[in-house]
Amino acid sequence: MKVVLIGPPGAGKSTVGELLAERLGVPFADTDAEVEKAAGKPAGDVFVEDGEPVFRDLERAAAARALETPEGVIALGSGAVLDPGVRRRLAGLPVVHLSAGFPAVARRTGMDRPRVVVPGNPRGMLRVMLEQRRPVYEELASITVPTDEQSPEEIAAGLAARLKGNGS
Numbered sequence: 552m553k554v555v556l557i558g559p560p561g562a563g564k565s566t567v568g569e570l571l572a573e574r575l576g577v578p579f580a581d582t583d584a585e586v587e588k589a590a591g592k593p594a595g596d597v598f599v600e601d602g603e604p605v606f607r608d609l610e611r612a613a614a615a616r617a618l619e620t621p622e623g624v625i626a627l628g629s630g631a632v633l634d635p636g637v638r639r640r641l642a643g644l645p646v647v648h649l650s651a652g653f654p655a656v657a658r659r660t661g662m663d664r665p666r667v668v669v670p671g672n673p674r675g676m677l678r679v680m681l682e683q684r685r686p687v688y689e690e691l692a693s694i695t696v697p698t699d700e701q702s703p704e705e706i707a708a709g710l711a712a713r714l715k716g717n718g719s
Contacts, residue, residue, distance in 0.1 A: 552577060554714060555618070555641060556626045557688050558649035559681050563698045563706065564626035567649060570707035572624035575714065581626045585613035594628070611637065618644075632687050641691055647710060648692035650685075652699055 552575055556564040565581050572579035583594045586609045590597045598606040610628050617625045618640045631637050689695065694713065696706055 552714065553620070553622050554624050554645045554647060554710075556624065556647050556649055557632055557691060558629065558698075559651055559684065559688075560629045560677075562629075562649040562651040563703050564629075564649055566703040567698070567706045567710070568624045568626035570703055571710055574707055574711035575624065578620070578623040579626070580617040580620065580623055582610060582613040582617055582631060583626070583628045585617065586610055586628065589613065607634070610634075615640065629684065632684070632691060638687075638691065645714060646691050646693050648688040648695040649698050649706070650688070650695055651697070 554571070554575075556568050556571075558564055565583070568581060569579050586594045586597060586606065589609050589612070590601070592600075594606070597609065607630070610631050611634050614625075614627055614631045614634070614637045617623075617627075618637075627637070632641075694710070696710065698706060701709075
């Protein structure tokens with residue numbers, strides 16, 4: 552069985568993914584972790600220091616490798632679905648959109664606390680990013696699970712039961 556988790560930053564893809572893989576008895580792959588391994592630094596640092604094109608190249612390669620595996624739970628970085636090649640590779644696979652509203656994402660990513668004024672309005676940029684990507688996540692998803700009010704354990708248990716029941 553192979554299943555792909557997509558959604559915004561802070562939706563729980565990595566945490567739920569590990570728990571789900573354990574429940575299904577399959578390997579787990581996190582493309583953000585693979586980007587970090589390839590770059591030798593945190594994904595956020597790649598984005599800031601090396602630029603978005605370098606980050607997207609690394610993300611695209613990590614997604615391609617992960618999606619080539621015969622089985623497993625794959626947590627795709629939140630922006631990986633913007634790549635047409637990645638979207639094509641998702642065709643026919645069970646794709647789970649872990650959805651989360653702006654308040655939950657802001658809280659989980661640490662953007663809910665008062666901070667020094669930062670040029671560029673990071674919270675506003677996060678809100679715009681979420682609204683721009685939501686239609687893509689919804690279009691690709693065969694299953695959507697709201698994560699705002701559920702624990703990762705509850706989400707993984709529900710998904711495991713649903714995926715096993717579907718025979719996917």
